[in-house]
Amino acid sequence: MASITKEQVKHVANLARLEITEEEAEMFTDHLSAIISFAEQLNEIDTDGIEPTTHVLDLKNVMRKDEPRHWITREEALKNAPDHKDGQFRVPSILE
Amino acid sequence: MSLFDHSIKELEAKLHNKEITVSDLVDTSYKRIKEVDDKVHAFLTLDEENARSKAKELDSLEDTIAKLFGIPAGIKDNIVTKGLRTTCASQFLRNFNDPLYDATVVEKLNAEKSITIGKLNMDEFAMGSSNENSSFTPTRNPWNTDYVPGGSSGGSAAAVAAGEVLFSLGSDTGGSIRQPAAFCGVVGLKPTYGLVSRFGLVAFASSLDQIGPLTRTVEDNARVLEVIAGHDKMDATSANIDIPTYTESLTGDVKGLKIAVPKEYLAEGVNPEVKEAVLEALRVYESLGATWEEVSLPHSKYAVAAYYLISSSEASANLARFDGVRYGVRSEKAENMIDMFKKSRSEGFGEEVKRRIMLGTFALSSGYYDAYYKKAQKVRTLIKNDFDKIFETYDVVIGPTTPTPAFKVGEKIDDPLTMYANDILTIPVNLAGVPGISIPCGFSPDGLPIGLQIIGKHFDEATVYRAAHAFEQATDHHTKRPQIGGAN
Numbered sequence: 001m002a003s004i005t006k007e008q009v010k011h012v013a014n015l016a017r018l019e020i021t022e023e024e025a026e027m028f029t030d031h032l033s034a035i036i037s038f039a040e041q042l043n044e045i046d047t048d049g050i051e052p053t054t055h056v057l058d059l060k061n062v063m064r065k066d067e068p069r070h071w072i073t074r075e076e077a078l079k080n081a082p083d084h085k086d087g088q089f090r091v092p093s094i095l096e
Numbered sequence: 097m098s099l100f101d102h103s104i105k106e107l108e109a110k111l112h113n114k115e116i117t118v119s120d121l122v123d124t125s126y127k128r129i130k131e132v133d134d135k136v137h138a139f140l141t142l143d144e145e146n147a148r149s150k151a152k153e154l155d156s157l158e159d160t161i162a163k164l165f166g167i168p169a170g171i172k173d174n175i176v177t178k179g180l181r182t183t184c185a186s187q188f189l190r191n192f193n194d195p196l197y198d199a200t201v202v203e204k205l206n207a208e209k210s211i212t213i214g215k216l217n218m219d220e221f222a223m224g225s226s227n228e229n230s231s232f233t234p235t236r237n238p239w240n241t242d243y244v245p246g247g248s249s250g251g252s253a254a255a256v257a258a259g260e261v262l263f264s265l266g267s268d269t270g271g272s273i274r275q276p277a278a279f280c281g282v283v284g285l286k287p288t289y290g291l292v293s294r295f296g297l298v299a300f301a302s303s304l305d306q307i308g309p310l311t312r313t314v315e316d317n318a319r320v321l322e323v324i325a326g327h328d329k330m331d332a333t334s335a336n337i338d339i340p341t342y343t344e345s346l347t348g349d350v351k352g353l354k355i356a357v358p359k360e361y362l363a364e365g366v367n368p369e370v371k372e373a374v375l376e377a378l379r380v381y382e383s384l385g386a387t388w389e390e391v392s393l394p395h396s397k398y399a400v401a402a403y404y405l406i407s408s409s410e411a412s413a414n415l416a417r418f419d420g421v422r423y424g425v426r427s428e429k430a431e432n433m434i435d436m437f438k439k440s441r442s443e444g445f446g447e448e449v450k451r452r453i454m455l456g457t458f459a460l461s462s463g464y465y466d467a468y469y470k471k472a473q474k475v476r477t478l479i480k481n482d483f484d485k486i487f488e489t490y491d492v493v494i495g496p497t498t499p500t501p502a503f504k505v506g507e508k509i510d511d512p513l514t515m516y517a518n519d520i521l522t523i524p525v526n527l528a529g530v531p532g533i534s535i536p537c538g539f540s541p542d543g544l545p546i547g548l549q550i551i552g553k554h555f556d557e558a559t560v561y562r563a564a565h566a567f568e569q570a571t572d573h574h575t576k577r578p579q580i581g582g583a584n
Contacts, residue, residue, distance in 0.1 A: 004458070008458070009454065012454050012457045012458045012461065013454060015457050015461065016412060016441075016453045016454055016457040017416075017419075017434070017437040017438050017441055018438060018441055018442050018445075018450055018453065018454070019438040019439055019441075019442040020442065020450070024450075028450070028451060028454055031451055031512055032451075032454060032455060032458060034512070034513055035404060035455055035512065035513065036455075036458075036468075038400075038401055038513055039401045039404065039405055039468060039472075041398060041401055042398055042401050042402060042405075042471050042472060042475050043471070044398075045395070045398060045475060045478065047471060047474035047475065047478070050474040050477050050478060051474070051477055052470055052473030052474045052476070052477060053473055053474075053476040053477040053480055053527075054303060054473060055303050055333070056289050056290075056303070056480060056528065056529025056554075057289060057290045057333065057335060057529065057554075059290075059332075059333060059335075062332040062333075064329065072196050072197075076196050077196075077422075079194055079196075080192060080193075080194055080195075080196075080422065080423035080424075081421070081422055081423065082420060082421075082423075082424070082425070082426035083426065089421050089422060091421055091433050091436065092430055092431065092432050092433050092435070092436050093432055093433065094432065094433045
């Protein structure tokens with residue numbers, strides 16, 4: 001049976017840019033371990049030589065011409081933003 | 097009797113003959129919403145002022161010719177609507193009041209003159225099977241409000257069942273249209289992957305998501321699909337095919353139709369009353385001249401595991417866009433930018449969303465990618481091959497939509513795996529990309545609806561609708577109404 005450690009859960013949370021409490025870390029450790037053990041049943045199937053399906057339709061790369069066109073204005077782009085200044089999105093400091 | 101007991105076609109005639117006005121239809125919607133929605137909680141946002149003024153505008157026109165002229169509709173809240181709040185039932189988007197554009201499906205509805213009544217409740221970011229993951233108030237089942245309406249398009253199914261709108265749009269990634277349609281006793285179609293544009297649908301699992309209609313009848317469903325289907329250059333996965341007039345396939349004739357019934361779909365785990373309702377439906381098909389045989393979908397039992405790895409992996413990538421920079425609610429507590437991402441996401445997302453992002457991030461992380469994600473994609477190939485093989489011989493696959501009728505609020509919410517298992521009969525359809533519909537086929541002894549699932553070949557919605565319509569016309573399940581707020 002696969003199991004996931006609390007340290008792994010915390011590492012994954014960091015990769016996913018989620019902040020979790022100690023209590024949540026324990027809960028997710030239990031849940032993810034259960035789900036991953038459940039998923040181990042896939043190992044019962046021999047998939048040697050089977051191509052993975054990423055997409056069900058027989059579509060190849062769909063290309064179009066790279067032409068500029070009107071979409072939205074700068075004002076529109078900013079109007080749902082939590083914070084903006086001088087026509088740009090504003091975020092907290094990036095560098096310490 | 098409500099005006100919504102009429103089909104779209106009948107209402108079209110009444111509007112044309114000036115027996116009713118579009119304002120009457122819009123009144124019917126809002127009156128019913130005021131009557132029952134404090135119990136059902138199908139709606140998250142209403143657009144009453146706009147809807148009423150659009151109704152007046154349509155009433156002033158001489159010409160009533162459009163496929164959905166004046167028909168009141170509800171839109172699932174993960175489909176963006178220009179200038180109308182779109183939350184995905186998430187606290188992260190609770191202030192997303194001013195989306196910049198309409199989803200392609202909404203543009204298409206507008207072009208055929210339907211009227212958007214409001215935005216419908218759902219499981220947060222479409223992750224869930226009961227609507228209990230709505231971060232607002234969970235939707236309840238109109239047939240019995242102690243029960244869940246299903247999910248994630250629970251609001252879409254409940255609003256149609258309760259007579260609040262004539263049709264709604266939902267989205268289906270692993271059963272999210274068909275399962276709530278079954279639980280609420282309405283008709284819900286998940287189209288073939290690629291038939292309906294996903295542009296403007298907030299992405300959950302991009303290789304599985306499809307938008308589809310929920311209605312009271314098969315005919316109305318086919319009519320709405322005719323409007324929303326079609327190639328869209330804004331969605332690179334949208335298929336460039338001719339769209340048939342689906343309503344023309346509703347002949348009532350299923351003589352010679354070859355039905356496959358997977359033994360896995362009537363196996364242990366499927367509730368006896370559900371199994372009996374499906375067997376009764378097969379007897380109806382026999383009486384109509386169709387034939388059925390038992391077949392096997394040998395890999396279907398692995399579908400749930402493959403699905404949760406694939407869909408969560410795609411979700412973990414898709415939901416990276418919610419960073420608190422361009423829209424949504426930003427945490428007030430952050431000290432630097434990375435901290436802002438983390439705090440905004442942690443405060444804005446509910447538990448199930450976090451669980452799936454974490455599962456997906458894990459399955460895609462270094463050292464586990466081949467073992468989990470790639471393995472799941474290979475199993476997906478085998479599941480798709482199972483369907484391809486059956487469709488070499490048969491026209492449709494029929495079984496139950498869900499193993500049980502609706503369950504009680506609170507019954508499964510603490511155990512993710514039990515909740516996930518509920519989608520075992522709908523998930524294989526998304527993995528294979530084929531179309532599937534749920535139609536009412538009976539009621540449990542407790543008076544809860546049971547859904548019959550009809551699955552077709554890629555882009556063969558016409559045959560799915562023909563089979564669904566023939567059954568519907570031979571039975572009266574679709575005429576029954578929940579008694580909430582009095583008859584409607």
